[in-house]
Amino acid sequence: MAEVLVYVDHVDGAVRKPTLELLTLARRVGEPVAVALGPGAEATAATLAEHGATRVLTADAAEFADYLVVPKVDALQAAYEAVSPAAVLVPSSAEGKEVAARLAVRIGSGIITDAIDLEAGDEGPVATQSVFAAAFTTKSRVSKGTPVITVKPNSAPVEAAPAAGAVEALAVSFSEKATGTKVVSRTPRESTGRPELTEAAIVVSGGRGVNGAENFALIEGLADSLGAAVGASRAAVDAGWYPHTSQVGQTGKSVSPQLYVATGISGAIQHRAGMQTSKTIVAINKDPEAPIFDLVDYGVVGDLFEVVPQLTEEIKSRKG
Amino acid sequence: MSLRIVVCVKYVPDATGDRHFADDLTVDRDDVDGLLSELDEYAVEQALQIAEDADDAEITVLTVGPEDAKDALRKALSMGADKAVHVEDDDLHGTDVMGTSLVLAKAIEKTGYDLVVCGMASTDGTMGVLPALLAERLGVPQVTLLSEVSVEDGVVKGRRDGDAATEQLEASLPAVVSVTDQSGEARYPSFKGIMAAKKKPVESLDLDDLDIDADEVGLEGAWTKVDSAAERPARTAGTIVKDEGEGGKQLAAFLASQKFI
Numbered sequence A: 001m002a003e004v005l006v007y008v009d010h011v012d013g014a015v016r017k018p019t020l021e022l023l024t025l026a027r028r029v030g031e032p033v034a035v036a037l038g039p040g041a042e043a044t045a046a047t048l049a050e051h052g053a054t055r056v057l058t059a060d061a062a063e064f065a066d067y068l069v070v071p072k073v074d075a076l077q078a079a080y081e082a083v084s085p086a087a088v089l090v091p092s093s094a095e096g097k098e099v100a101a102r103l104a105v106r107i108g109s110g111i112i113t114d115a116i117d118l119e120a121g122d123e124g125p126v127a128t129q130s131v132f133a134a135a136f137t138t139k140s141r142v143s144k145g146t147p148v149i150t151v152k153p154n155s156a157p158v159e160a161a162p163a164a165g166a167v168e169a170l171a172v173s174f175s176e177k178a179t180g181t182k183v184v185s186r187t188p189r190e191s192t193g194r195p196e197l198t199e200a201a202i203v204v205s206g207g208r209g210v211n212g213a214e215n216f217a218l219i220e221g222l223a224d225s226l227g228a229a230v231g232a233s234r235a236a237v238d239a240g241w242y243p244h245t246s247q248v249g250q251t252g253k254s255v256s257p258q259l260y261v262a263t264g265i266s267g268a269i270q271h272r273a274g275m276q277t278s279k280t281i282v283a284i285n286k287d288p289e290a291p292i293f294d295l296v297d298y299g300v301v302g303d304l305f306e307v308v309p310q311l312t313e314e315i316k317s318r319k320g
Numbered sequence B: 001m002s003l004r005i006v007v008c009v010k011y012v013p014d015a016t017g018d019r020h021f022a023d024d025l026t027v028d029r030d031d032v033d034g035l036l037s038e039l040d041e042y043a044v045e046q047a048l049q050i051a052e053d054a055d056d057a058e059i060t061v062l063t064v065g066p067e068d069a070k071d072a073l074r075k076a077l078s079m080g081a082d083k084a085v086h087v088e089d090d091d092l093h094g095t096d097v098m099g100t101s102l103v104l105a106k107a108i109e110k111t112g113y114d115l116v117v118c119g120m121a122s123t124d125g126t127m128g129v130l131p132a133l134l135a136e137r138l139g140v141p142q143v144t145l146l147s148e149v150s151v152e153d154g155v156v157k158g159r160r161d162g163d164a165a166t167e168q169l170e171a172s173l174p175a176v177v178s179v180t181d182q183s184g185e186a187r188y189p190s191f192k193g194i195m196a197a198k199k200k201p202v203e204s205l206d207l208d209d210l211d212i213d214a215d216e217v218g219l220e221g222a223w224t225k226v227d228s229a230a231e232r233p234a235r236t237a238g239t240i241v242k243d244e245g246e247g248g249k250q251l252a253a254f255l256a257s258q259k260f261i
C-alpha cells in the first residue's frame, strides 16, 4: 500500500487532536508516515503510533522556531523526497495551510485546502469541502502531481489503530530562503484551562448582546457548566470584550462541534461561515427575527441575562 | 528611491448575495453583484499608511479577474492608490490558486516592487494561501497574517497573532505581506478620491504580455478539479420557544434530551 505523509501539529511533543483525526483519514488512502518537526518531535511518536503511523520522521533545529514557515517547508519537502508518498495531508491551521501551499508549488502539485472529509477514489483521494459560508458542499481532487490536502479540525473521528511508529531522523538541509523572515519574539498564549475552541465538542459563544467584557463571565459560566470552549462574534471581539483568538467566523476560527450555543448573536453570514456545520445549534436571542434562528435546532427568544443564568443553574442541578 | 508597493486585490461575489456555482462548477459571477473583497480593503489601507510614512512611495493595485474586476481597482484607487494593473484574458476563466499565483507573480515582477501587500484571504475562495504562494514564487520573504505592520529602512516588521502564540516578525525588502482584519478599519473613499480615481491610469495586461501559455491557466490548466457541488440541505426547522420565565429550563431539557447534559 502506498505511503501517505501526515504533517504533525504538536506543542513540545504533545500532538494536537486534528493530527490524530488526520491519521484516521490518511489510513483510508494509504499507510500514514508522520512528519514531526521542532522541539519535542520525537516525543510525538508514541501517540502517533497508537493512531496508525507506521513511521515517524523527525527533525529538530533552531531554524524551525527562529524563522517563519520556510524551514518547515524545506523539511516537509525533504520528507516528500525521501518517501515519495501518494498524498500529503496537513492540518488546516493558518501555518499548516501556508506550509502546504509552498510545498505544493515546489513539487508541482495542486492543493486543496480546508477539506472536511476525505475518501479514496479511482483517481486519487477525493476531498469534501464546505464553501460559500457552508451553503454548498463540493467534492474535488488534485489533478496534477501528488495531492496536497489540508484538513479542518473535527473532520474525522480519532481512532486507535496501533502501528509500528518507528522513529527515523529526517535529514534536512535548509534552503537559502529559510532564514528570510525572522521571528524576533514569541509570546505563547496563556491557557484558559478550557478546551481548545476548534477542537471542543461544545462551544458557547457570545455576541454584541452580551454587552460588555464583564458580562462574558456569564458566558464562561455556562461554558464551564457544559465543559465547553468559549467563542465570540466579531462584534464582541471588536468591542474588546473578548480576545480575537476566540472569534468564530470567516475571519476567525471555524468550528464544527457537536453542540454550538449562540447567545446574543444575530447570525450574520460571516459568523455562520464559521459555525454552520455544527451538529446541533441552539440560540438565545431577544429578537425573534434574528437570522440565527433559521439555523437552530432549538431557540429561545428572550433576554440572555434571564435565560443564561437559569440555563446554567439547571444544567448544574441536572448534573448534580 | 521610491518605495514601490503592489497591493493584490480580488473582485469577489458579494458574500451577502446568493452565491452559487455555474454549470462548469466555477464560481458564478453573473447573478451576484461583485465588489472589492472587504478583506483586501485592509490591505489597501495598510499600504496607504505605509506610503504615508515613507518619504516617497507609489502604490499599484493589481487584480487578476474578469472585465468587471475594474470596479475593485477603481474602489482601491478612490481610497488613494496611485495606479492600477488589470490582468484580464478569456483563457483565465476557471484558473485555480496555483494559476492565479503564477499570473500575479509575473505581473508583480513586470510592474516592479519592493513590497507586496495582500489581504488575509479572499472572501469567496477563503484559502488564505496566495500570499505564501507569491512569496515562494517570487523568492522573497513572506511576512503574513499581520495585525500590525510597518516599514522602516528597508525592513518590514509586523505582529502575527497565531493560534499558539503572538510573534513579532521581521524581514528585509523586497517581501510579501498579508494583513488581517485586525489591522485597522479601512478608510472610506472621499468624494475627491472618487473623482481623482477616474483619472488614474489602469493598465491592462493579458497572458501574452506576461509570457504565460494559455494551457498553464484556466479550467483546463487547473491542478485541481471540482467533481461536484451540491447545495447543503437546509437545516430542518427547529423548535423555537419564547421565554416566559422558563426559557432556560426548557433549553436545559432540550440539551438533556440530546444527551448533552
Ligand SMILES: Cc1cc2nc3c(=O)[nH]c(=O)nc-3n(C[C@H](O)[C@H](O)[C@H](O)COP(=O)(O)OP(=O)(O)OC[C@H]3O[C@@H](n4cnc5c(N)ncnc54)[C@H](O)[C@@H]3O)c2cc1C
Residues within 6 Å of the ligand: A206, A207, A208, A209, A210, A232, A233, A234, A235, A236, A247, A248, A249, A250, A251, A252, A253, A263, A264, A265, A266, A267, A268, A269, A270, A271, A274, A284, A285, A286, A287, A290, A302, A303, A304, A305, B038, B039, B123, B181
Ligand atoms: C469580511 C468580513 C468578515 C467578517 N468576519 C466575521 C467573523 O469571522 N465572525 C463574526 O462573528 N463576524 C464577522 N463579520 C461581521 C459580521 O458581519 C457581523 O457584523 C457580526 O457577526 C455581528 O456580531 P453579533 O451577531 O454579535 O452582533 P449583532 O449583529 O449586533 O447582533 C447582536 C444580537 O444580539 C441580540 N441581543 C441584544 N441584546 C440581547 C439580550 N439582552 N439578550 C438576547 N439577545 C440580545 C440582538 O437581538 C442581536 O440579534 C465579518 C464581516 C465582514 C465584512
Ligand SMILES: Nc1ncnc2c1ncn2[C@@H]1O[C@H](COP(=O)(O)O)[C@@H](O)[C@H]1O
Residues within 6 Å of the ligand: B008, B009, B010, B011, B037, B039, B040, B043, B062, B063, B064, B065, B097, B100, B104, B117, B118, B119, B120, B121, B122, B123, B125, B126, B127, B128, B129, B130, B131
Ligand atoms: N484574482 C486575484 N487578484 C488579485 N489578488 C488576489 C486574487 N486572488 C487572491 N488575491 C490576493 O490573495 C489574498 C488571499 O487570497 P486566497 O489565498 O485566494 O484566499 C487576497 O486577499 C488577495 O490579496
